[in-house]
Amino acid sequence: xxxxxxxxxxxxxxxxxxxxxxxxxxxxxxxxxxxxxxxxxxxxxxxxxxxxxxxxxxxxxxxxxxxxxxxxxxxxxxxxxxxxxxxxxxxxxxxxxxxxxxxxxxxxxxxxxxxxxxxxxxxxxxxxxxxxxxxxxxxxxxxxxxxxxxxxxxxxxxxxxxxxxxxxxxxxxxxxxxxxxxxxxxxxxxxxxxxxxxxxxxxxxxxxxxxxxxxxxxxxxxxxxxxxxxxxxxxxxxxxxxxxxxxxxxxxxxxxxxxxxxxxxxxxxxxxxxxxxxxxxxxxxxxxxxxxxxxxxxxxxxxxxxxxxxxxxxxxxxxxxxxxxxxxxxxxx
Amino acid sequence: xxxxxxxxxxxxxxxxxxxxxxxxxxxxxxxxxxxxxxxxxxxxxxxxxxxxxxxxxxxxxxxxxxxxxxxxxxxxxxxxxxxxxxxxxxxxxxxxxxxxxxxxxxxxxxxxxxxxxxxxxxxxxxxxxxxxxxxxxxxxxxxxxxxxxxxxxxxxxxxxxxxxxxxxxxxxxxxxxxxxxxxxxxxxxxxxxxxxxxxxxxxxxxxxxxxxxxxxxxxxxxxxxxxxxxxxxxxxxxxxxxxxxxxxxxxxxxxxxxxxxxxxxxxxxxxxxxxxxxxxxxxxxxxxxxxxxxxxxxxxxxxxxxx
Numbered sequence: 001x002x003x004x005x006x007x008x009x010x011x012x013x014x015x016x017x018x019x020x021x022x023x024x025x026x027x028x029x030x031x032x033x034x035x036x037x038x039x040x041x042x043x044x045x046x047x048x049x050x051x052x053x054x055x056x057x058x059x060x061x062x063x064x065x066x067x068x069x070x071x072x073x074x075x076x077x078x079x080x081x082x083x084x085x086x087x088x089x090x091x092x093x094x095x096x097x098x099x100x101x102x103x104x105x106x107x108x109x110x111x112x113x114x115x116x117x118x119x120x121x122x123x124x125x126x127x128x129x130x131x132x133x134x135x136x137x138x139x140x141x142x143x144x145x146x147x148x149x150x151x152x153x154x155x156x157x158x159x160x161x162x163x164x165x166x167x168x169x170x171x172x173x174x175x176x177x178x179x180x181x182x183x184x185x186x187x188x189x190x191x192x193x194x195x196x197x198x199x200x201x202x203x204x205x206x207x208x209x210x211x212x213x214x215x216x217x218x219x220x221x222x223x224x225x226x227x228x229x230x231x232x233x234x235x236x237x238x239x240x241x242x243x244x245x246x247x248x249x250x251x252x253x254x255x256x257x258x259x260x261x262x263x264x265x266x267x268x269x270x271x272x273x274x275x276x277x278x279x280x281x282x283x284x285x286x287x288x289x290x291x292x293x294x295x296x297x298x299x300x301x302x303x304x305x306x307x308x309x310x311x312x313x314x315x316x317x318x319x320x321x322x323x324x325x326x327x328x329x330x331x332x333x
Numbered sequence: 334x335x336x337x338x339x340x341x342x343x344x345x346x347x348x349x350x351x352x353x354x355x356x357x358x359x360x361x362x363x364x365x366x367x368x369x370x371x372x373x374x375x376x377x378x379x380x381x382x383x384x385x386x387x388x389x390x391x392x393x394x395x396x397x398x399x400x401x402x403x404x405x406x407x408x409x410x411x412x413x414x415x416x417x418x419x420x421x422x423x424x425x426x427x428x429x430x431x432x433x434x435x436x437x438x439x440x441x442x443x444x445x446x447x448x449x450x451x452x453x454x455x456x457x458x459x460x461x462x463x464x465x466x467x468x469x470x471x472x473x474x475x476x477x478x479x480x481x482x483x484x485x486x487x488x489x490x491x492x493x494x495x496x497x498x499x500x501x502x503x504x505x506x507x508x509x510x511x512x513x514x515x516x517x518x519x520x521x522x523x524x525x526x527x528x529x530x531x532x533x534x535x536x537x538x539x540x541x542x543x544x545x546x547x548x549x550x551x552x553x554x555x556x557x558x559x560x561x562x563x564x565x566x567x568x569x570x571x572x573x574x575x576x577x578x579x580x581x582x583x584x585x586x587x588x589x590x591x592x593x594x595x596x597x598x599x600x601x602x603x604x605x606x607x608x609x610x611x612x613x614x615x616x617x618x619x620x621x622x623x624x625x626x627x628x629x630x631x632x633x634x635x636x637x638x639x640x
Contacts, residue, residue, distance in 0.1 A: 169347055169348075169351075170351075172344070172347075172348045172351075173347070173348050173351030173352050173355070174352075176348045176349070176351075176352040176616050176619050176620060177352050177355065177356070177612075177616065178575075178578030178579075178612060178615040178616065178619065179578070179579075180578060180579055180581050180582065181578055181581065181596060181611065181612050181615055182355075182356065182359075182612065184581070184596060184597075184600070185356060185359050185360060185596075185600070185608060185612065186359055188600045189359050189360075189362045262474065266476040269476055269478075270476060270477065270478055270582055273478050273582070273585075274581070274582065274585060274597075275597075289478060289479065289482070292482070293482070293586075296482060296485065296486050296490065297490055300486055303479070303482050303483070303486070304483075307475075307476075307479035307482070307483065310476060310479060311474050311475045311476065311479060312474075314473075314474045314475075314476065315470070315471065315474030318470060318473055318474055319470065322470070
């Protein structure tokens with residue numbers, strides 16, 4: 001799982017070859033299983049067209065996932081969170097901006113489940129409305145980083161040589177930046193900080209992991225017999241990457257991307273909590289938790305509700321990623 | 334081995350320059366004029382301002398400023414603040430605090446993480462294994478600052494087992510913050526130990542050792558553990574650096590006067606030299622720990638040593 005983000009972890013030392021960094025080895029290890037199965041299926045794909053193969057890897061995974069209660073729970077939670085983000089008014093009639101100071105920090109009651117915040121605003125409404133920024137930032141950052149990762153990773157892995165060295169060294173440099181410290185400095189530079197500024201900094205800092213994952217996937221897939229066969233048949237680079245390498249190699253990227261939505265959402269909340277993320281009047285779980293800081297003793301509900309929502313949100317993505325990985329890795333069957 | 338070490342050292346050089354330059358450029362772009370900020374109520378004369386700008390190289394282009402900074406760094410000079418205090422003095426004062434916190438977290442995650450990982454890995458699929466997997470998933474999902482506040486609220490305020498803020502109580506003040514800071518890495522260590530132990534226990538040499546009739550204790554202790562710990566040790570090395578840089582949030586929650594708070598003060602006071610100094614120190618630690626891990630790796634894994 002997210003072991004991959006922290007450097008220097010190898011699960012399978014056999015794969016640690018000449019030039020591979022320890023991280024790559026582990027990534028290859030997780031990609032390797034998918035690869036093994038992929039090559040059998042892809043042998044059929046050479047005759048019967050690529051669509052049949054895709055149905056088998058992802059189809060298998062889906063058939064397995066459908067029966068996993070943990071997957072179903074996580075997926076259901078994410079559906080609920082998505083609806084919450086799109087149409088928060090379905091869940092609450094209260095206006096999250098309406099403040100009545102006479103209700104300030106009132107504790108939860110039957111009419112107002114989560115009580116009120118310091119300004120006397122309905123806390124349940126605020127927590128519900130807070131889902132939106134988290135979901136947008138999580139999906140936006142990971143979506144763009146997946147595209148960057150696939151592009152750069154494919155180029156580095158497929159073409160190798162100077163381009164690979166250039167991209168690889170850039171990633172090394174980015175890894176050396178202490179993430180939290182760097183994010184604080186960068187966001188301070190930006191002054192005005194909204195959704196896009198925070199997303200931009202997170203995109204800027206988070207791309208190398210996905211790039212490395214994709215690169216090692218492509219490296220592993222490049223040598224496969226069916227790729228050599230396609231080359232011999234005269235297929236172009238673009239076609240080989242798109243039709244033969246990506247469908248097999250993308251599984252670890254998808255798994256890590258799912259988990260990293262959770263990591264990014266948590267990072268956004270942490271930055272907002274530190275005062276360098278989103279700014280008021282934005283409604284964000286991180287900001288709510290930051291506001292609760294001085295009132296832990298008297299009104300712990302200010303911390304507990306947004307904290308619980310944030311944790312469950314992150315947990316859903318992590319479980320989903322875990323389940324996806326198990327389903328996509330045939331070695332575990 | 335010699336070639337391997339030399340290559341790793343050479344690779345670290347561009348990483349250092351690249352990373353410090355990115356940070357330097359960002360701090361260079363921080364909004365506001367630091368000299369004007371120094372003025373306060375009474376304006377400084379134009380000539381005094383010019384002298385100050387000259388002293389801190391503020392009128393040079395970015396690349397020249399960076400070169401001068403690196404030149405100073407080579408002699409151990411981290412520059413000085415606009416109030417004339419050397420940045421290295423600030424680092425000397427604040428880093429030990431953060432280092433103590435990181436060390437506490439390190440000890441915590443090592444002891445508990447290894448224990449949980451070994452117990453889970455020895456019997457895959459047992460109750461203990463599932464317990465470890467489940468609890469680690471939950472810990473990962475709870476963001477550090479939520480975990481920190483909840484720990485502060487429950488263990489510090491309601492149960493009064495630990496001091497809730499500051500470092501007045503000596504090493505005891507560091508216990509709770511260390512546990513919070515180490516919690517995330519604890520998960521990685523437990524899971525890494527478990528996975529690699531499970532994989533190694535399935536390998537051929539373990540079957541051979543068992544077939545020879547060696548007692549279980551020896552099979553696990555000497556054969557399986559030695560190889561299983563290689564990835565864990567490498568993770569631990571890198572993590573010690575990551576903990577120091579990641580301590581900011583924990584320091585904020587528990588009001589610990591380490592480098593985290595210093596960064597915020599420095600950004601507010603537009604003391605670019607302090608910000609750059611702290612981040613540069615963080616980068617240096619990261620690179621150093623990576624080098625040590627690479628060397629350790631070569632020592633532990635003969636396939637690299639005899640490359």
